[in-house]
Amino acid sequence: MKEKSALKNLAMQMAASCLKPVNGFPFRGMYGGIGQILTFHRVIPESNRQRIWSNSYLEVTTGYLEKVIRYYKSNNFEFLSLDDLVSKGFNMSRKFVIFTFDDGFRDNLTFALPILRKYNVPLNIYITTDFIDKKTILWWNIVEDVILQNDELTFEWFGEKIHFQCTSPTEKNNTFGRIHSLIQEGTHLTIYDRALMFCQIFKVDPFSSITELALSWNEVRQLCNDKLVTLGAHTVSHPVLSRLSDEGALGEIGQSKRRIEQETGKEVKHFAYPFGGKKEASLREYEMARQCGFDTAVTLVSASVLREHQNMMYQLPRIAVGMSMDEVTFDLLRFGVIQMMRNDGKPLT
Ligand SMILES: [Zn+2]
Incomplete structure (x- = not known):
């Protein structure tokens, strides 16, 4: 004090x-x-x-x-x-x-x-x-949930194999930053479509988060x-x-x-x-x-x-x-x- x-x-x-x-x-x-x-x-x-x-x-x-x-x-x-x-x-x-x-x-x-x-x-x-109208994908919340529920993530992203270890809080935060960049700054498709693709890979309803939160x-x-x-x-x-x-x-x-x-x-x-x-x-x-x-x-x-x-x-x-x-x-x-x-x-x- x-x-x-x-x-x-x-x-x-x-x-x-x-x-x-x-x-x-x-x-x-x-x-x-x-x-x-x-x-x-x-x-x-x-x-x-x-x-x-x-x-x-x-x-x-x-x-x-x-x-x-x-x-x-x-x-x-x-x-x-x-x-x-x-x-x-x-x-x-x-x-x-x-x-x-x-x-x-x-x-x-x-x-x-x-x-x-x-x-x-x-x-x-x-x-x-x-x-x-629940038309928005709150993808950053979905990415967070996927990372918090898993200790590692392996997936294919535009032909490239991606692997993240996300066991510790630091790893989880770092993984979030990397996936955030993949979706936000990627050059293929639009942000919306890349977010949709992430949801499809991890079998998450893309509109679940907006339905719950809006x-x-x-x-x-x-x-x-x-x-x-x-x-x-x-x-x-x-x-x-x-x-x-x-x-x-x-x-x-x-x-x-x-x-x-x-x-x-x-x-x-x-x-x-x-x-x-x-x-x-x-x-x-x-x-x-x-x-x-x-x-x-x-x-x-x-x-x-x-x-x-x-x-x-x-x-x-x-x-x-x-x-x-x-x-x-x-x-x-x-x-x-x-x-x-x-x-x-x-x-x-
Ligand atoms: Zn705003």
């Missing part, structure tokens, strides 16, 4: 030194901004189940989520929905935080919502419609009728939008909005760009989100929301939250130090 508090003091000293006014502009205001939009994906119960390390970075436990909520409560942040952000017109009396969850995982309903309800925190979920349309409707929940769109198939033609990208954005509206009977006013970095979405995509009639669109550029974003509602930054972030990290985020470092000192992104 002593070490942790020493580390915290050091971090706060660093933060304080970074926050001194420079040329009359207080860094704190520039980088800390007026609020933060946080990004989560899955929320899972505490468990001792063995995991592949790189697969768990999109998950937080229920206990961790509760700690994050308590952190922002204790620092007097106001918890807003995306609709609140629009209706308040950036006129907030105190700093705000918005909790968003991407893709449409069932645990958002079963595990996240009860915790958020306990603290009266609005839940904002961006839906990828192919997730709900929300159903009935569950989406249930969420939609909850006063604490705001639904947003996150494309049809979760592509890298910048790689698509104008027609293709506009179709992905617009069709996801229309589909969710048809299924729920309510207007969808918010959008999240898949992957969300500047390489995946920039000016063309921001304009498309505006054309499609959304009120807001969020990126995954790691920055605070600044007052200037009121005129940049289709490129609102978000901060991805992972279990490795401790209280010191959140302190540094609150003061804008991490945002400053991640954005090469540029305050506005």
Whole structure:
């Protein structure tokens, strides 16, 4: 504990030194901004189940989520929905935080919502419609299960004989990395077809994982009728939008909005760009989100929301939250130090 508090003091000293006014502009205001939009994906119960390390970075436990909520409560942040952000017109009396969850995982309903309800925190979920239609192969989960169930794997991959020893946790993690590369970076066929091929080799139903983990349309409707929940769109198939033609990208954005509206009977006013970095979405995509009639669109550029974003509602930054972030990290985020470092000192992104 002593070490942790020493580390915290050091971090706060660093933060304080970074926050001194420079040329009359207080860094704190520039980088800390007026609020933060946080990004989560899955929320899972505490468990001792063995995991592949790189697969768990999109998950937080229920206990961790509760700690994050308590952190922002204790620092007097106001918890807003995306609709609140629009209706308040950036006129907030105190700093705000918005909790968003991407893709449409069932645990958002079963595990996240009860915790958020306990603290009266609005839940904002961006839906990828192919997730709900169970058309996506969550191949990284399937590869994980296959590796955890076996001590060695031998298979043929485009004519080459592949063998992996995967007995120890290190071997299992290394094997995951190798198979991940085979599927993600292979040159034959598409990623989807290579994932399908892996499932065929190991006789796994390619849609078993998505069926288990993604929300159903009935569950989406249930969420939609909850006063604490705001639904947003996150494309049809979760592509890298910048790689698509104008027609293709506009179709992905617009069709996801229309589909969710048809299924729920309510207007969808918010959008999240898949992957969300500047390489995946920039000016063309921001304009498309505006054309499609959304009120807001969020990126995954790691920055605070600044007052200037009121005129940049289709490129609102978000901060991805992972279990490795401790209280010191959140302190540094609150003061804008991490945002400053991640954005090469540029305050506005
Ligand atoms: Zn996503």
